[in-house]
Amino acid sequence: MTEKVVKTERPWNVVVWDDPVTPMSVVVVIFKRIFGYSNNKCTQLMLTVHHEGRAVVWAGNRDRAESYCVKLQVAGLQSTIERDE
């Protein structure tokens, strides 16, 4: 009998960082536009950014994470990608 080891890759997170000037309603609109999330989810993510200084807004493979990060930066938000811990 052989044992099959399934390796799962750690996902890449797209992180949005807080800043003191961006209006909250703008963050919600940008999340809706880029990710198509519901109003509630966008508001929750925006509040996490505001209160905790950052929020993971998407997780998955590196190429898509990089693409979402660029879209967020093009919309004027501070965003980076990082490997999930």
Next chain:
Amino acid sequence: MAGNRLFVRRRDGRVEVRLNDAGRVIAREAFGRVVAAERDPTHEWHAGLNSPIDPSEDSDSLIAALDRQREIATNAELAYMTLNEQFLNDPEAWAWLSTLQIALRSTAVANGLLSEEKLATCEPELMNFIRTIQQFLFGLAECL
């Protein structure tokens, strides 16, 4: 109640721009500076437009960096070209919002306004510019 709103979404889907001349001058300054910063590596906003995508790497993917550069430039140029329009279609309104947001954050980064405390101590003229751009953004966000 659309009396005092700076931007109004009409039933035909277009966004009506109700900025007065002074408002359009400020928008022109913001859009023009983003266009210039994207082209000029020595511009004080340039570094802010090229922030790291993956800070754990020494450099970012060239393709991702070029995509970002092209999209920021496209939005800023579209916003600048439509500066005097009374009505914006959806991509134009999105270009205005993105470019104003970039101008706002670049202003904060270039002036070291990275905390509420720092923001509270900034020069009145700079604060006035920031508050005006924020008002434009509030108005646009309501329409998009």
